[in-house]
Amino acid sequence: xxxxxRNFASFFNLSSRREDPGSPHRIFKTLVxxxxxxxxxxxTLRFTLTFxxxxxxxxxxxxxxFTGILLxxxxxxxxxxxxxxxxRLQAGLAFGQFIRNIHFWSANFLxxxxxxxxxxxxxxxxxxxxxxxxxxxxxxxxVLVLAANLTGYLLPWDQLAYWATTxxxxxxxxxxxxxxxxxxxxxxxPQLGPATLRNFFALHTAVLPVxxxxxxxxxxxxxxxxxxxxxxxxxxxxxxxxxAMVPSHPNLLLREAAVALSAIAxxxxxxLLFDAPLGLPANPGLSPNPTKAPxxxxxxxxxxxxxxxxxxxxxxxAFALAAFSLLPYLxxxxxxxxxxxxxxxxRRTAVAGAVASGLITPLAVILDEAVVDFAxxxxxxxxxxxxxLIPAALFIGLLAGVTIAIKKAFRAPRPxxxxxxxxxxxxxxxxxxIICAIFRGESMALRWPGI
Amino acid sequence: xxxxxxKPTAVRIETPTPSGxxxxxxxxxxxxxxxxxxxxxxxxxxxxxxxxxxxxxxxGDQPAxxxxxxxxxxxxxxGTVEAFQxxxxxxxxxxxxxxxxxxxxxxxxxxxxxxxxxxKKFLCPCHASSFDITGNVxxxxxxxxxxxxxxxxxxxxxxxDTSRRIKRSGFEAKQVTYPPKG
Numbered sequence: 106x107x108x109x110x111r112n113f114a115s116f117f118n119l120s121s122r123r124e125d126p127g128s129p130h131r132i133f134k135t136l137v138x139x140x141x142x143x144x145x146x147x148x149t150l151r152f153t154l155t156f157x158x159x160x161x162x163x164x165x166x167x168x169x170x171f172t173g174i175l176l177x178x179x180x181x182x183x184x185x186x187x188x189x190x191x192x193r194l195q196a197g198l199a200f201g202q203f204i205r206n207i208h209f210w211s212a213n214f215l216x217x218x219x220x221x222x223x224x225x226x227x228x229x230x231x232x233x234x235x236x237x238x239x240x241x242x243x244x245x246x247x248v249l250v251l252a253a254n255l256t257g258y259l260l261p262w263d264q265l266a267y268w269a270t271t272x273x274x275x276x277x278x279x280x281x282x283x284x285x286x287x288x289x290x291x292x293x294x295p296q297l298g299p300a301t302l303r304n305f306f307a308l309h310t311a312v313l314p315v316x317x318x319x320x321x322x323x324x325x326x327x328x329x330x331x332x333x334x335x336x337x338x339x340x341x342x343x344x345x346x347x348x349a350m351v352p353s354h355p356n357l358l359l360r361e362a363a364v365a366l367s368a369i370a371x372x373x374x375x376x377l378l379f380d381a382p383l384g385l386p387a388n389p390g391l392s393p394n395p396t397k398a399p400x401x402x403x404x405x406x407x408x409x410x411x412x413x414x415x416x417x418x419x420x421x422x423a424f425a426l427a428a429f430s431l432l433p434y435l436x437x438x439x440x441x442x443x444x445x446x447x448x449x450x451x452r453r454t455a456v457a458g459a460v461a462s463g464l465i466t467p468l469a470v471i472l473d474e475a476v477v478d479f480a481x482x483x484x485x486x487x488x489x490x491x492x493x494l495i496p497a498a499l500f501i502g503l504l505a506g507v508t509i510a511i512k513k514a515f516r517a518p519r520p521x522x523x524x525x526x527x528x529x530x531x532x533x534x535x536x537x538x539i540i541c542a543i544f545r546g547e548s549m550a551l552r553w554p555g556i
Numbered sequence: 557x558x559x560x561x562x563k564p565t566a567v568r569i570e571t572p573t574p575s576g577x578x579x580x581x582x583x584x585x586x587x588x589x590x591x592x593x594x595x596x597x598x599x600x601x602x603x604x605x606x607x608x609x610x611x612x613x614x615x616g617d618q619p620a621x622x623x624x625x626x627x628x629x630x631x632x633x634x635g636t637v638e639a640f641q642x643x644x645x646x647x648x649x650x651x652x653x654x655x656x657x658x659x660x661x662x663x664x665x666x667x668x669x670x671x672x673x674x675x676k677k678f679l680c681p682c683h684a685s686s687f688d689i690t691g692n693v694x695x696x697x698x699x700x701x702x703x704x705x706x707x708x709x710x711x712x713x714x715x716x717d718t719s720r721r722i723k724r725s726g727f728e729a730k731q732v733t734y735p736p737k738g
Contacts, residue, residue, distance in 0.1 A: 268667065272682055275665025290609060296666075390641045390660075392667040394681030410683055413699060414664065488699045549684045 134354065140325075142333055145357045146348040149334035154229060154443060157364035158222035164368045165215040166321065169253075170314060172208040180260065182306035184299050187262040188386045195383070202380060209381030211372050212254055216401045219247050227432070227527065228455075230442045231335040237433040239327040242320060244429055249317050251401060256309035258399050259302060267387035268396040270305075271297050272406065279414035297389070337443030395549050400542045404534045407541035410549060411473050413493030420497060425530070432523070439520040451521040454511050458528035461507060466536040474551055504529070622719035629712050629735045637671045637689065645705055645716060646671060646678075648689055654732035657716040658691045659703035669702070678702065690727035701726050707733040 149155075179198060181190040194201040223243060226232050232240035259270040274297065277288040293300025328334070336348045384393075398406045408417040439447045446452040479491040504526065511517055511525045546552040579587075624640060632638060632649040639646055639660070648656040658678075662669045667682035677694060678687040685698035692701050701724055706717045712735070724731065 268682070272665040272667060275667075278666075390644070390668055391670075392681045396667055396682040406683075409665070409697060411697075413697065488696060492696050492699075548679065548681060 142353055144350040145333055145353050146336045147351045148337050150356055158218055158225055160361050160364045161368045162218050162222055164365045165211045168211045172204050175204050177310055182302055184262055191261050206376035206381050210375045215250055219250055228446055230439055232433045235331045240433050241430050242324050246320050253313040256305040259305045261383055262387045263384040264387055264393050265384040268392050269398050273398055279418050335443040394547055403541035404538035407537040412496050413488055416493040416497045447520055450515055450517050451524055454515050454517045454521045454525035455528045457511055458525035459532045462529040462532035466533045470540055624716045624718055626714040626716055654734045655707045655714055656732055657705040657707045663700050664698040692727045704731055709735050
């Protein structure tokens with residue numbers, strides 16, 4: 106028996122270097138400490154530094170892989186069979202509905218958790234050197250997870266899936282230059298059909314999981330290389346040369362386990378209580394009214410109501426992605442790290458940015474809905490100008506105005522100003538998402554929810 | 557990362573360069589390996605992309621029923637719109653008696669636009685674009701008029717070629733097909 110354990114131990118390179126090499130406890134610890142650090146800076150353990158968001162994301166991805174593999178045994182990637190296989194899964198298979206619920210809810214939570222994780226990293230300054238590259242890796246992971254969500258959204262092949270995917274892929278057409286070819290390539294033909302489902306299935310169940318897991322590994326490795334989490338120090342404090350370290354076991358590992366178990370318990374509870382939606386089978390001849398994109402793309406869909414698609418895409422995709430990727434290079438160097446919102450001025454400007462955006466965004470949406478009609482006011486002009494260039498110019502003017510106002514009113518240094526602008530944009534995007542997802546009813550008209 | 561830590565210096569094996577002053581054999585072969593590697597990578601990418609592209613359909617793959625026979629001219633009263641689910645188009649007979657086959661896909665993001673007879677317009681449920689009976693945009697965000705398919709009238713039968721989608725910015729009289737007089 107001892108011999109077997111010893112042989113088993115050699116899998117983990119434990120051999121007989123230390124006393125009691127065969128103890129299962131040691132095996133576990135050596136394996137864990139190959140992945141997790143042995144020592145961590147004491148000040149990074151505080152829950153309010155991270156809120157355990159990155160760890161929660163890892164847990165959710167693990168749940169996705171586990172339930173996804175199970176679902177793959179029951180799913181058929183062909184237009185009509187797909188829907189039937191889902192109804193069979195839900196009605197006939199033991200825990201079928203439950204497994205699908207976990208997969209559905211954990212996918213949705215993952216988008217939210219990653220969004221918050223990104224905000225946490227930004228607002229605690231953890232995107233600054235030496236973590237610049239890792240910030241971009243994280244952004245890429247977020248985009249990949251969105252892609253995984255979108256490709257998974259089509260698979261049930263119900264009305265919701267079919268039409269939400271139709272309008273999401275319809276956006277591709279407006280990417281200048283390559284749009285139409287890209288759209289054809291993704292769809293696998295001129296319109297959404299069996300080829301699209303085949304492509305999405307392959308992307309969703311093979312390409313994206315592999316790429317995401319590979320990039321996650323790189324993300325963690327880069328975090329280790331940067332010396333772990335960002336160690337908090339306030340503006341007046343000189344950063345410690347060697348922060349106080351404590352052993353990871355039990356300090357870090359127990360905290361991680363608590364976060365992981367809470368996350369799992371939460372997802373399982375939601376999955377028990379609420380079923381993942383499954384609408385009527387897809388009908389290419391009938392768009393439901395209203396047709397909405399999945400909620401994480403509702404902000405983009407809301408922009409499409411107000412801007413010409415080319416400009417909505419340019420603003421949202423090109424501008425936002427470029428701006429967020431360049432943040433570590435443009436943000437200036439702050440006096441603090443690991444402190445929420447940089448400084449006292451930073452906290453005030455962030456609140457100002459949030460309040461300004463919270464007031465301006467709904468006002469602008471209502472104004473555009475009720476009063477503004479550039480296309481009607483400028484008959485004869487191409488829509489690219491009346492519905493595209495002019496609102497886009499107004500939007501950029503608004504951003505410039507907000508930046509200058511905050512800089513002047515608070516005498517804010519550069520990092521605080523950039524931060525306020527990011528707060529402004531993030532709150533705007535969240536508001537647009539809420540407006541589209543909740544406040545738009547039939548024919549995408551604005552209405553009070555529930556009426 | 558850590559500037560204090562000296563980087564290990566690589567051991568270089570010096571190879572004699574030919575006295576002529578040209579490229580050494582070693583660097584030439586290194587270059588050759590690199591170039592071959594890049595070529596192999598390019599081939600791999602090219603093969604993968606060609607495999608994944610939607611593909612050039614051969615003539616045999618064209619659906620035989622791309623031309624839809626909609627029906628006799630008289631069966632469509634002027635000023636009406638008839639939906640053809642299979643071909644994904646609307647056959648419109650204008651008040652002047654001419655025919656127009658409109659694609660039922662919204663030019664904004666591709667939703668199917670239903671014809672609302674009461675209001676005499678096509679109303680998109682996705683982003684509230686609307687189009688008049690000729691397919692012209694009457695409310696944004698749709699950027700251009702509904703696409704049309706060519707209509708021909710043979711032996712009093714209206715036929716629509718659904719394989720040829722024609723994009724247009726707006727309605728023009730020449731897009732209308734009239735039944736032969738007499």
